[in-house]
Amino acid sequence: MHYFEVTVKKMSNQVNTIAIGLSTTPYPYFRLPGYHENSVAYHSDDGRKFHNDSDGGVTYGPTWGKGDTIGCGYRPKNGVVFFTKNGEDLDVAFRVLQHTWYPSIGTDGSCELEVNFGDSDFKFKRARGYGPGSPLLSEHHRSFVALI
Template identity: 40%
Template sequence: MTILKITDPYNTNITIGLATKPNPCFRIPGLNLYSINYHSINGKKFNNNNIGIEYRPEWKVEDIISCGYYSDSSEVFFTRNGDFLGEAFTGIKHIWFPIISANDSYVIKINFRNNPDNKFKYKEAIDYDFDKPILLSRRRRFKKN
């Protein structure tokens, strides 16, 4: 997703991540059971807790934030402006669904690659073809930044 506008950048928390069904609409993902998220306002990652773990920098307008999941290793990771931010969590297997949330007004653009002109910013996904299966065994392992 690309962040286009945040009404109140000091108090608006945008999150991106994964959750299982059903995820309560009144609770920010990552704080709820079976959900993982990376939060914009403090750069922390959350998995079923209210405290969070220091992860990476806060986000700002025009940042492109992505969430990825490798089902073979149960590895969840995030990217910022195409840069791999390192593993966020490993060993957590569920049937995941992408989820974005916020506690205030914001404008974002989401890239599900439904437009052929859209390109992913993350270099490992740039040439990803949605009409073909992903070859997870050919995936490269990354070093943490």
């Protein structure tokens, strides 16, 4: 499994949507994840999931915003993509998606996000030790703050 989490620290009044998910390369910088071919995402404004879809997505989970932590996981053996909110599993979002995926985050306004690539302090406890770069990361905490 590969997994990462994003915590929303601040949102400006102009932010309508934050999208967290996975995409392949190259990916157009001007499209939110989930909207373009070979991308998936969970969107903050309506709680919908998107896969190659800019036409409205599919009902999936609750909305989210400032103070929430959203996780994105991928199980390459069966192509399952799932999301979490504040450490709670939201269940499978997509099945049988076999790509070389990259963590992807997009927003339509400015915000401050903390991105955690593992390992010991994931809110989703079953993912502790797993990150996007290797099957098991046991000694390194990898995170950064992104101002988008």
